């Protein structure tokens with residue numbers, strides 16, 4: 001793990017766009033320096049696709065920025081391992097649901113690793129919290145917010161919750177009284193009472209729990225309310241997810257949680273926009289549906305994918321294209337090469353001017369990030385700086401000490417971006433390569449160009465790249481990606 005470099009501790013100007021108020025608001029957590037954050041996790045019925053990862057990478061950026069600003073983050077991400085889709089999937093394959101969901105849970109964590117997404121503090125699984133959910137539902141029934149339908153399922157009565165619609169801004173007068181829905185996902189036009197507990201039916205097969213509220217399984221929405229409050233308490237600082245979760249999922253989470261506690265459930269709601277692929281909504285039938293694995297199989301570097309997902313502001317639609325992915329790859333390479341070049345610096349020094357340049361890039365990176373994670377502006381400032389500093393290396397102006405300071409600054413920015421990783425400060429040349437370089441120098445002195453070129457090729461096969469410069473021969477080790 002990369003050593004965490006000293007944090008920037010001034011968070012006075014930190015502002016986020018809050019979906020609840022549709023405004024940018026100054027962010028101050030309830031507890032000083034601690035942020036309680038809940039992020040809706042994957043439903044493990046399939047491999048997560050790049051649209052899902054856009055949201056997870058956004059949440060990672062949010063987490064890393066809070067850490068950069070000196071907050072300690074307690075993040076919970078649920079694993080939905082019981083819902084309509086996981087049951088359907090396991091039934092299709094005719095295997096136990098646990099076996100089915102474990103496959104995709106494992107894949108999900110591998111993908112997080114590949115995308116360099118920091119681990120949350122807790123990943124509670126829905127199936128391991130059934131008694132907690134039953135307790136929440138019983139409380140809602142006791143308080144008059146829930147009722148048992150004639151089908152044995154327990155429904156939330158949205159007419160009883162006066163704030164229903166405050167997040168998605170739907171108007172409750174438009175709702176049909178008494179209408180209700182048992183499926184987990186539905187649209188705004190169908191807003192109505194929703195299932196907290198689904199009574200068993202034959203479609204569920206052997207997936208059920210025998211509980212005080214009947215034989216069945218929880219609805220999707222109660223899973224999140226219950227687990228969020230269990231691990232983080234009654235009021236969260238931040239709740240986030242993709243925009244498609246605003247209704248009904250997050251609206252229902254508010255209704256459930258606030259009816260139980262009488263307190264505000266989440267103070268800030270942050271939502272990331274959709275991802276399009278080549279200008280279209282991603283769908284298997286359009287042939288533009290990609291998982292992370294699909295892209296890795298095509299040879300794309302996960303760090304370039306991360307960069308592409310992270311580099312568009314989260315509240316803008318992101319159009320994923322292969323040209324964009326290539327551009328992302330070259331942006332990552334530019335940063336990585338820059339960091340590598342910093343070890344070469346050996347000049348007289350740029351003096352005070354380097355402090356000014358570094359001060360500027362810090363200001364110009366931090367200010368837009370504090371302004372609702374405006375990453376495009378922050379990245380533009382970073383690349384301007386890289387261009388200037390590259391010129392100083394070209395002209396052999398930068399001193400070793402200055403290069404070291406710049407290295408630390410870039411790695412601090414990368415604690416947020418997460419695309420450079422552990423750039424090696426000193427690379428070691430294998431003994432064999434050292435010997436080959438020596439022999440090539442001899443051949444060159446003897447003007448035996450043919451032999452010199454042959455040795456260069458041999459070194460290339462070993463991953464050692466030579467460059468003949470006026471200062472002599474230089475080498476670098478090609479990164480295996």
Ligand SMILES: [Zn+2]
Pocket residue numbers: 039040041224249
């Ligand atoms: Zn959720």
